[in-house]
Amino acid sequence: MFRYISVNLAFQKPTWQSQTLLNYSSDKAVDGRFKTYSIQENECAVSGENVEDVTWYVDLESIQSINSMTIIYRTDGLEWHKTIPSIVTITKPVQARYVTYYNTRKGDLSTKPGYSATASFGLCEVYIRENLAKFHPTSSSPDLGFSFMGSGRAVDGRKTDLSAFGGQCYISGNGRPYVLWRVDLLNIRSIERIAIYYRTDNQRWGAYASRFKGFSLIISNTTNHRDGVTCYKDDRLTKTTVHPVLEITCFGVGRYVIYYNERLPEYGSRLGYSQHAFAELCEVEVYGKHI
Structure with a gap:
């Protein structure tokens, strides 16, 4: 179980996504609710179905010194058997205002082994951290x-x-x-x-x-x-x-x-x-x- 270990720069910041399934809107990925990683608890932002491209982004409202990003993906409480983990942390120091999640199934990606035929996402939380000490005196x-x-x-x-x-x-x-x-x-x-x-x-x-x-x-x-x-x-x-x-x-x-x-x-x-x-x-x- 992932837990907050510091302030999430993305928490309750403005969000947008290209398609939305039912009421699983973009803001659900930054609302701090991800106890079950499940849409049944209305915890996740979920894209529409049967599309080639999906996009989600958060506006941090000003340029921030980002140290790492954690994505908590939808599992609906089921055991996860994928080679990619359901919780992924990416350390990539960068100065930026917007963080974008993008996925596509254009070209031969829709038939690639292990890939879904269409693009989608289920983002239960996107967590962004800032290192306050980096490059300081x-x-x-x-x-x-x-x-x-x-x-x-x-x-x-x-x-x-x-x-x-x-x-x-x-x-x-x-x-x-x-x-x-x-x-x-x-x-x-x-x-x-x-x-x-x-x-x-x-x-x-x-x-x-x-x-x-x-x-x-x-x-x-x-x-x-x-x-x-x-x-x-x-x-x-x-x-x-x-x-x-x-x-x-x-x-x-x-x-x-x-x-x-x-x-x-x-x-x-x-x-x-x-x-x-x-x-x-x-x-x-x-x-x-x-x-």
Whole structure:
């Protein structure tokens, strides 16, 4: 079952579709109702029948910084046996106002194996997310001094290479009792979720888990982490339960998002924790809304 994990930029925004079956209108795909993925509950936008082309779009009303889109397709509560999943998430950072769903059965597509003879859609929800942190100013303390490991690497939208030397990760200095990384969202935002992609060196996860543990996420209106509110503090994750990609519920209102970790003397002998503090952040994504 899919659930909302941050603000949907498309929620209750103007929509349109080229054909409509009965009363399954275009707005049903952005109304926030998709419990059963079913037309029986009037949850889905459904196109007309026996046509070659179908189109649906949502108007976000202004240009938005889109990070990803999720399509929840109609299943009518039945088990889904298709090779394509009924819930598809597409990560494609883009600046745009309109998001369009289009399908066709022109040419030989109508007779292609596994394809329906006519075009149609059943969109139970279209969910669009914005990464509030992408390309925004960052700072850190301490760092190694190499530009290809600098703090901005954690908000450049790249996360295909989770290694220290791949040019996509921020890597902190070594042998320190604390580390701090922050991103400036430029304005006060309402924050709901934060995703972190940690360094793995593109190997099986485990080598850097002890460095990741114990971190805090802080939302602040100043650059000083002591002025902020801690929306998440890891004190339960173990070396086996901490994962290199975490998406964390982190409610708060503020301009700065701060990642902080420390290794005070009592942490040095704590089982499963590294001796020193590290921040090895390949991407930090912040989800929420403008206020």
